[in-house]
Amino acid sequence: MDIFLIVFLVVQVxxxxxxxxxxxxxxxxxxxxxxxxxxxxxxxxxxxxxGLLQPVADAVKLFFKEDVIPTASDKVVYLLAPVLAVMTAIxxxxxxxxxxxxxxxxxxxxxxxxxxxxxWNALQVAEVNIGILFILAVTSIGVYGITLAGWxxxxxxxxxxxxxxSAQLISYELAFGMAVLSVxxxxxxxxxxxxxxxxxxxxxxxxxxxxxxxxxISATAELVRTPFDLVEAEQELTSGYNTxxxxxxxxxxxxxxYIKMIAMSAxxxxxxxxxxxxxxxxxxxxxxxxxxxxxxxAIIVGLVSLGSFLLKVAMFLFMLVWLRASWPRMRYxxxxxxxxxxxxxxxxxxxxxxxxxxxxVPDNRYIQTAILFVLGIAxxxxxxxxGGRGRVKSKVELVQPVAExxxxxxxxxxxxxxxxSGVAS
Amino acid sequence: xxxxVQIMFGVxxxxxxxAAFMVVSVRNIIHAALWLITCFxxxxxxxxxxxxxxxxxxxxxxxxxxxxxxVLFAVMLTRQIDDPDEPVLFQRxxxxxxxxxxxxxxxxxxxIYNHNWLIFxxxxxxxxxxxxxxxxxxxxxLLPFQIAAVLLLAAxxxxxxxxxxxxxxxxxxxxxxAEEVALRGEREPSPPTRPANPQPASSSSNPTPPPAPEQAGxxx
Numbered sequence: 001m002d003i004f005l006i007v008f009l010v011v012q013v014x015x016x017x018x019x020x021x022x023x024x025x026x027x028x029x030x031x032x033x034x035x036x037x038x039x040x041x042x043x044x045x046x047x048x049x050x051g052l053l054q055p056v057a058d059a060v061k062l063f064f065k066e067d068v069i070p071t072a073s074d075k076v077v078y079l080l081a082p083v084l085a086v087m088t089a090i091x092x093x094x095x096x097x098x099x100x101x102x103x104x105x106x107x108x109x110x111x112x113x114x115x116x117x118x119x120w121n122a123l124q125v126a127e128v129n130i131g132i133l134f135i136l137a138v139t140s141i142g143v144y145g146i147t148l149a150g151w152x153x154x155x156x157x158x159x160x161x162x163x164x165x166s167a168q169l170i171s172y173e174l175a176f177g178m179a180v181l182s183v184x185x186x187x188x189x190x191x192x193x194x195x196x197x198x199x200x201x202x203x204x205x206x207x208x209x210x211x212x213x214x215x216x217i218s219a220t221a222e223l224v225r226t227p228f229d230l231v232e233a234e235q236e237l238t239s240g241y242n243t244x245x246x247x248x249x250x251x252x253x254x255x256x257x258y259i260k261m262i263a264m265s266a267x268x269x270x271x272x273x274x275x276x277x278x279x280x281x282x283x284x285x286x287x288x289x290x291x292x293x294x295x296x297x298a299i300i301v302g303l304v305s306l307g308s309f310l311l312k313v314a315m316f317l318f319m320l321v322w323l324r325a326s327w328p329r330m331r332y333x334x335x336x337x338x339x340x341x342x343x344x345x346x347x348x349x350x351x352x353x354x355x356x357x358x359x360x361v362p363d364n365r366y367i368q369t370a371i372l373f374v375l376g377i378a379x380x381x382x383x384x385x386x387g388g389r390g391r392v393k394s395k396v397e398l399v400q401p402v403a404e405x406x407x408x409x410x411x412x413x414x415x416x417x418x419x420x421s422g423v424a425s
Numbered sequence: 426x427x428x429x430v431q432i433m434f435g436v437x438x439x440x441x442x443x444a445a446f447m448v449v450s451v452r453n454i455i456h457a458a459l460w461l462i463t464c465f466x467x468x469x470x471x472x473x474x475x476x477x478x479x480x481x482x483x484x485x486x487x488x489x490x491x492x493x494x495x496v497l498f499a500v501m502l503t504r505q506i507d508d509p510d511e512p513v514l515f516q517r518x519x520x521x522x523x524x525x526x527x528x529x530x531x532x533x534x535x536x537i538y539n540h541n542w543l544i545f546x547x548x549x550x551x552x553x554x555x556x557x558x559x560x561x562x563x564x565x566x567l568l569p570f571q572i573a574a575v576l577l578l579a580a581x582x583x584x585x586x587x588x589x590x591x592x593x594x595x596x597x598x599x600x601x602x603a604e605e606v607a608l609r610g611e612r613e614p615s616p617p618t619r620p621a622n623p624q625p626a627s628s629s630s631n632p633t634p635p636p637a638p639e640q641a642g643x644x645x
Contacts, residue, residue: 077455130555133482140490144462147494151455151501159501166498173490190555 024258025055038325065247077152082252085145089259095131099123099276101302107285113197131192143169153244161240165231171339172221178347182211183271196275203274207369210350210376219264227327265316276305441467
């Protein structure tokens with residue numbers, strides 16, 4: 001029995017790793033198609049129906065490229081860096097519950113925190129009592145891949161990208177951790193499983209709206225995606241830390257970035273949108289159990305919960321792509337100012353607000369939620385007012401008045417739009 | 426199962442000792458930092474073997490995720506400081522070794538042998554969990570906890586004061602070349618402020634300070 005459990009675990013891990021890697025491949029397709037839509041293009045549509053074989057073609061191309069190691073690089077660290085990056089991206093998945101398929105054949109145990117021992121969940125690898133801390137620890141190790149890649153390449157561009165990356169990740173990790181802590185405070189547990197169960201009837205999105213906003217901003221910064229992607233700003237750093245990487249090693253960095261993107265979406269789903277929960281899921285399980293017995297009910301609950309989880313993750317991924325399509329890149333000083341002067345004070349305010357409300361207001365989740373929701377919205381708008389004050393409003397004039405005949409010719413030679421740097425903010 | 430745990434303990438111990446040795450013996454300072462991280466990982470594994478998952482994860486979160494990242498970051502910002510000609514060993518290493526060996530034998534070994542280690546025969550899951558640790562910090566050990574917090578705050582304030590620039594000398598933005606020239610022009614009568622400015626041998630016969638635009642070019 002012991003050996004069987006170990007084999008089962010290994011198979012589970014293999015399946016999740018493969019699924020996540022496939023998810024990465026298709027996320028690139030999803031992103032490229034969506035970006036094309038946003039920019040009024042078509043996007044990859046040649047390989048297979050709707051371009052669905054494009055990721056396969058890309059993978060084959062990357063596999064057959066020449067594997068180059070720069071002579072001036074530090075070889076061991078150079079090879080270690082992409083491995084570290086991918087490893088941390090995949091390990092996060094260990095504690096995330098994708099759903100609840102109870103292999104003991106009893107779906108009701110899925111919804112009861114007290115009956116944790118009766119659940120043998122096929123859709124979660126490890127249920128540890130410190131799952132949230134595990135996620136924080138693993139994301140904090142993720143910096144190494146990027147930093148070491150920048151250093152080991154022995155190239156100025158890569159080095160600058162690596163230094164920028166580590167400064168950015170260290171700065172935003174604080175706000176990220178505090179946003180996650182707000183969930184821990186409100187849910188009263190560090191286990192991902194119990195956090196999902198604690199969101200019965202009330203997703204944490206509503207009481208923790210400020211925490212959710214902080215989480216999404218700092219998660220985007222942790223993922224080094226637009227508007228925080230100055231780590232790999234093509235125009236100034238060629239491609240940042242992975243400039244000297246080619247072939248499959250570059251693909252590994254690419255992969256770690258997209259797997260982290262899916263993982264962040266999954267974490268956001270678990271923490272704020274009720275994880276695999278879906279309204280009416282328990283009723284559905286009860287109904288199927290009454291009609292067809294406990295086993296079909298367990299299977300149906302497993303499938304529906306997995307589906308709802310994936311749906312929510314896909315929604316977050318869509319939001320991330322949307323963000324990339326519509327936001328310009330921040331400047332480095334703006335990034336640091338925003339992280340330390342805006343995001344961190346808000347995160348601290350959030351951490352003070354939640355325990356005060358939870359302790360002062362009598363034991364009613366809905367009253368607490370209402371107060372916290374109002375306070376959170378007020379804090380967001382207040383911060384926007386304070387942050388927006390004193391900023392130079394940029395004057396963007398796309399069309400020059402035609403009346404001045406002299407200036408019309410001058411305007412045609414020089415660009416009429418006078419964009420100041422304030423636009424990027 | 427017990428044998429497996431013992432083998433893992435041995436391997437982890439060897440890993441920690443080996444990594445610690447590499448930290449002090451490797452020439453490349455980034456490699457030394459990496460070995461330090463390996464050493465931290467080994468210690469986290471030891472905590473896991475002791476069934477203190479919380480401590481293990483906190484070890485990774487704080488030491489590997491924060492402290493070592495900052496070490497690496499600081500090392501990357503400095504110039505290449507590993508000089509291959511410089512000996513790794515300190516000159517009087519024999520006497521140092523003797524003193525540390527005597528101290529180890531006189532202080533640490535008796536302590537380790539005489540201490541009553543709290544090792545439970547069977548697993549005690551709730552011993553070092555987050556809930557228990559939180560209660561301990563907020564009840565029994567409240568005073569040490571708060572004193573440590575004040576100490577850290579003092580260190581934080583000290584770091585800020587050291588890093589804080591003089592308000593007058595602070596530059597809001599990078600100056601343009603023309604502004605730089607104008608700024609240097611104002612200070613022209615005073616001798617060049619940079620004493621470390623190396624004078625090329627050819628211009629050593631010329632006692633006048635280098636022309637202002639050249640300096641401005643360096644500054645900008």
